[in-house]
Amino acid sequence: MAEEDNDPIAEAIKALRAQAQAIPAGDAGPPGVRLAIDNEPELLRIVEALLFAASEPLDLDTLRARLPDDTDVRGLINALQAKYADAGVNLVEVGGRWRFQTAEDLGWLLRTEREEPRKLSQAALETLAIIAYHQPVTRAEIEEIRGVAVSRGTLDQLLEMKWIRLRGRRRTPGRPVTYGVTDVFMDYFGLANLSDLPGVSDLKAAGLLSSRLPPDFSIPSAGHVLPDADEDLFSEDEAAQFHMDFLEGDEPED
Structure with a gap:
């Protein structure tokens, strides 16, 4: 013990x-x-x-x-x-x-990546459709087709989503900027080329386009849109700089 x-x-x-x-x-x-x-x-x-x-x-x-x-x-x-x-x-x-x-x-x-759906306004949908079907298109031409003014907010949203891009400037008085859709837009909607877009009548039926379309409105041919003969294309740096200047303004939403 x-x-x-x-x-x-x-x-x-x-x-x-x-x-x-x-x-x-x-x-x-x-x-x-x-x-x-x-x-x-x-x-x-x-x-x-x-x-x-x-x-x-x-x-x-x-x-x-x-x-x-x-x-x-x-x-x-x-x-x-x-x-x-x-x-x-x-x-x-x-x-x-x-x-x-x-x-x-x-x-x-x-870690997973997921896309958060972002609801587009009617104005943004109409503007996107017009750009897709009538590119290269200027803001004035978009407004003429829609019949109402296009706000900076609408174009800014589409630019931020990378569905549209600044293409260049028209060789016309005032040198207006032209817009076109991007590869991101094509990939998101599963489009091999622009000829895969729905017909104009389908868009009208869905309420995405105004019935007041100009007589020369047409669907682009297959493949990417070629540069317009009356258009000076932007370089990436020029497009980025213009986008920054564009965002400085402030206009009411349409």
Whole structure:
């Protein structure tokens, strides 16, 4: 019996237990010693299961309500954090609550890209259709076809969506800017070429075009629209600069 009392391992355990008992109960003190002496693996499993099954992060009080009285919840949390530190999921604190989430360095595996639909106004739909079917077209020509003014906001929205682009300037008085659709527009609507666009009658029936179309309005031939003989095309830098200048103005929506 005397040999047992002098066993250094037994003495170390007794010293650790005495130290743990001297630490305040709950989460007020350092968790390390209390965890080593008081907490059982089963408690870790319970907390682990609760956090995995939860649909939202859990706070310490919620976890404590499911555990025996005087359980060192903070110590269990720290133990689980250490356990999952190098795993594919980590235990992290979010706004004072805890949850498991994918390790930060593996986030790219679960990242997905999705397109958020952006509803176009009737004015934008009509303007887009006119540009698609009658490019290269100027703003004045769009207004003549629609019968109403085209606001900067309408054209700006289509430019920002990259469905239309600035093509160049007409060699006519005032040097008006011309517009055309982009490859992004073609790809979004699954068009191999412009001849795949719906007929004018279909667009009229859908209410996307005014019935007041000029006699010379026609659908472009297949393939990309070729440069107009009376049009000076923009370079990419010129188009970008004009777009910036264009955005400086402010007009009411139509």
